[in-house]
Amino acid sequence: MSHPLEPRLAAYIAGKMPGASDVAVSALERISGGASRETYRFVLSWTEGAAARERRLILRRDPPASLIDTERRVEFEAYRAFAGTAVPVPEMLWLEEGEAALDHPFFVAEEIAGFQASPQMLLSGAYDAVLPKVAERKWTILGEIARADPAPLARWMEAPALDACWRRELDHWEALIDKDQAEPLPVTRAAIRWLRANPPPPAQKLSVVHGDFRTGNFLFDAAGDIQGVLDWEMSHLGDPLEDLGWSLQPVWSFGRAGRAGGLASPDEAVAIWEHASGLKADPAALHWWILFNCVKGQGIWVGSAAAFNRGGNRAPIMIYPAWWLINAQDRAMLQVMGRL
Amino acid sequence: MNPPVPPVLAELAGLLMKNAMPGVPEPERASDLSLSAMLLMVAGEVWDRQAHILVEENRAVRALLGETGEDADLRLSVLQAENDRLRAALIEAHAAAEAAGDQARQDAIWAELVAATERRKLSTAPV
Numbered sequence: 090m091s092h093p094l095e096p097r098l099a100a101y102i103a104g105k106m107p108g109a110s111d112v113a114v115s116a117l118e119r120i121s122g123g124a125s126r127e128t129y130r131f132v133l134s135w136t137e138g139a140a141a142r143e144r145r146l147i148l149r150r151d152p153p154a155s156l157i158d159t160e161r162r163v164e165f166e167a168y169r170a171f172a173g174t175a176v177p178v179p180e181m182l183w184l185e186e187g188e189a190a191l192d193h194p195f196f197v198a199e200e201i202a203g204f205q206a207s208p209q210m211l212l213s214g215a216y217d218a219v220l221p222k223v224a225e226r227k228w229t230i231l232g233e234i235a236r237a238d239p240a241p242l243a244r245w246m247e248a249p250a251l252d253a254c255w256r257r258e259l260d261h262w263e264a265l266i267d268k269d270q271a272e273p274l275p276v277t278r279a280a281i282r283w284l285r286a287n288p289p290p291p292a293q294k295l296s297v298v299h300g301d302f303r304t305g306n307f308l309f310d311a312a313g314d315i316q317g318v319l320d321w322e323m324s325h326l327g328d329p330l331e332d333l334g335w336s337l338q339p340v341w342s343f344g345r346a347g348r349a350g351g352l353a354s355p356d357e358a359v360a361i362w363e364h365a366s367g368l369k370a371d372p373a374a375l376h377w378w379i380l381f382n383c384v385k386g387q388g389i390w391v392g393s394a395a396a397f398n399r400g401g402n403r404a405p406i407m408i409y410p411a412w413w414l415i416n417a418q419d420r421a422m423l424q425v426m427g428r429l
Numbered sequence: 430m431n432p433p434v435p436p437v438l439a440e441l442a443g444l445l446m447k448n449a450m451p452g453v454p455e456p457e458r459a460s461d462l463s464l465s466a467m468l469l470m471v472a473g474e475v476w477d478r479q480a481h482i483l484v485e486e487n488r489a490v491r492a493l494l495g496e497t498g499e500d501a502d503l504r505l506s507v508l509q510a511e512n513d514r515l516r517a518a519l520i521e522a523h524a525a526a527e528a529a530g531d532q533a534r535q536d537a538i539w540a541e542l543v544a545a546t547e548r549r550k551l552s553t554a555p556v
Contacts, residue, residue: 092454118456271431272509273516276542279523344555394431403440405464411431412471416549420556428543 092117094129094191098148101190102133102197105183109135109142117148126161126322127152127193130200145202147179150195152402162186165196166245167297167324175233177201177317201317204308208343211309212351219313224353225361226315227307231336232365235296235329242297246326252291254328259284259381262388269388269395276419277387280380280426289377292328293368300324302332303341304350333362333370334378339421340386340414376425383422390414430479433506434472441465474551482548483508489541490515494522 095114103112117131129148134141151161165184172178180199188194205211211223239248249257263281266274300323308317335341337349337358345351349358359370394411396402423429430437444465448458484500487508491498494515500508519538526534 118454119460120456272513273520275516275520275523276546278520279542282524282527339556342555346556391431397432397437397440405441405444405461405468408432408437408440408468409464412437412468413551413553414555415431416546416551417554417556419546420550420554423543423546424556428539429546 091115095131097191098131101185102183106135109137111136126150145200146182147198147200148195149198150191151193161194161196161322163245163324164322166242167321168198170241170297171234171237174237176230176237177315179317201308204310204316206305206308206319208305208351211304212343212345216313219311220352222313223309223315224350224358226313227304227350227352228336228358228361229365230315230318231299231302231332232362234299234302235332235362235366235368237297239295239297239326242326246324248295248326251295254292254331255289255377255381258327258331258385262385265388265392269392271391271394271398274387274391276422277384280384280422283426284377284381284384287377289330289374290371292330294329295326296329298325298327298329298331300332300335302336304343304352328378329366329368330370330375330378331382333359334375335382335385337379338382338386339424340417380422380425383418383425386421387415387418390418430475434475437468438472441468471551479505480508483512486545486548487511487515489544490519493537493541494518
């Protein structure tokens with residue numbers, strides 16, 4: 090049985106490909122996960138000249154209510170900014186910000202097919218021999234993102250002053266927690282008070298910040314290479330230590346205590362990142378950003394619960410992060426603050 | 430638990446009925462059912478302990494705040510509402526202790542926050 094979105098998507102794409110005929114969409118299926126966007130894979134077929142052509146593509150569509158509310162334009166342009174660089178990303182094809190075509194804004198991109206993203210699979214034991222290679226690639230790519238010139242994205246993203254990066258991010262996530270929390274969060278509030286009382290030094294440069302660069306948001310192969318970096322919906326300009334801090338925050342160890350991202354010791358990860366980025370990770374500043382990222386994580390988990398509680402999105406993917414991670418995030422904060 | 434368990438179970442019941450019908454795409458069915466199974470396991474884990482955790486925590490926070498009283502109504506929704514009231518007051522007390530430089534009071538509050546976080550830990554927690 091074909092998916093009801095198939096003919097609507099085919100009609101939209103046909104309008105974007107004036108040289109093509111017989112444009113058709115088939116095998117459209119939703120990919121599991123995707124709490125901030127609905128993600129589907131599909132096959133596009135068309136005739137060009139006398140030749141029949143086919144391509145595997147991805148549709149990313151806004152849901153009715155999201156775990157995180159972000160502009161799809163920002164995500165689309167972030168992917169495009171890294172096309173053809175040392176940071177592997179899928180090719181972006183079309184962005185639609187209106188709601189007429191598919192009810193919600195969306196974009197269409199190349200599918201990087203044949204690779205895995207699941208952290209559970211990566212850390213199952215089957216890939217143990219290549220985990221050092223994955224770690225090397227992961228923090229090298231993150232270093233490349235930090236090293237990149239942010240100027241091409243300044244048209245789409247606000248460029249804060251170097252000494253304002255931390256405050257902008259903390260203000261943003263504290264406001265979301267104020268709006269979304271369903272119950273008091275004493276550990277998180279204590280962390281926020283500490284962050285405000287002990288601000289980090291100004292950013293050493295303004296960088297592109299991916300915003301969600303963690304194990305689970307890249308595609309890996311059997312040899313341990315990384316073939317694609319995904320989920321740029323929280324990307325922005327800011328302090329490069331922010332991304333490093335997110336990659337080191339304890340919930341992303343997936344139960345492998347002391348292993349950043351479940352892959353390497355924090356010292357190893359930082360050394361790889363410093364080598365690739367040409368930047369230094371001042372330990373005190375990095376500590377601030379790791380704790381900040383614990384607060385940010387809590388903002389995301391209570392936000393997913395709020396989306397469910399308000400009735401905007403009742404999908405189970407909105408419940409699981411809240412149930413599984415709100416307490417774990419408190420534990421991570423206590424660890425980072427030296428209390429646990 | 431946030432979201433609360435009862436509306437989550439109601440939602441999962443509806444989802445299971447939907448997935449019992451023909452015509453649901455297989456990837457969506459697999460995603461819905463595997464996530465539902467994980468959520469049911471979490472609900473099962475907290476079922477027996479949740480009232481005890483809230484009563485114990487409410488008692489500890491009342492002591493820190495100098496309040497008297499006990500939880501008489503043991504419905505989870507009532508215990509949770511009282512827990513919310515007490516933890517909001519604890520945040521205020523913690524901030525006041527920091528502002529006053531009262532280290533002993535801060536240490537006592539931190540000890541309860543650590544204990545509360547440990548009480549609520551799930552067996553599958555990643556941290």
